[in-house]
Amino acid sequence: MKLISWNVNGIRAVLGKGFGEFVSTEQPDILCLQETKARPEQVPLPLELGGYHAFWNSAEKPGYSGVAVFSREKPISVTLGLGIEEHDREGRVLTLEYADFILVNVYTPNAQDELRRLAYRLTWDEAFRLHLAEQATRKPVIFCGDLNVAHQEIDLARPKDNRRSPGFSDEERASFVKLLGAGFVDTFRHHYPDLTDAYSWWSYRAGARQRNVGWRIDYFGVSTPLIDRVASAQILPHVHGSDHCPVAITLA
16 A cells, blocks of 8 residues: 655645646555645646545635545545644644554644744644544554654754754754654654655755755654554655655555
8 A cells, every 4th residue: 555645835736747647657545735725626636636535624724734635445534633723723634544544644833934833833743642642542543744843863954054943943853752752653764764865845945956955854654563564665856846745655
């Protein structure tokens, strides 16, 4: 089973940049998107998604945030949000239950310039961690998406220059450590513990992507008991259309 996650930075924009061909080539069983920036009725889906069940959680604010999941198999249940009003206005979480695992697609809030939204971000992180832990009491969990944090120095090109930048503050990194400590594994680092220059997001400024001055902030994580089923974990930097690239896992 192949699962792919991609922050498309606007699904309507990426549709004109080879999105249909990407789906046709990769043939994911489950495709999770973040930052869709649209409601489903605003999006003319490509034919390549015709064989999928589609689920959306859109933000109240038009053209902002939002997540979606396209699944070949119909899930047992689908839940929007975290069940906390404070956190559920921006369309950031979709939880889908399948026969042998629970999938959580997430677009984590950015701490923003000068870390002005850091306090909210840490409150969000705690609520999300508790949500994953609660789901994991029922079945093994797979979570994926743009978590807006580079865990270790190896996960970004210029760690010293970004020590207090959003996505690499000590507080956000410590919060991600807590998330993993709640019983989850970063699938990419499990397979490639020492691999450098492996990033999933690049600024649009100064040719960062061409020079591979990037960050790894997009993840697939799984409950510890599920890690033996993760046959491969990939980053797909050759796929363009967004400032992020897709990430993927294959389950045996």
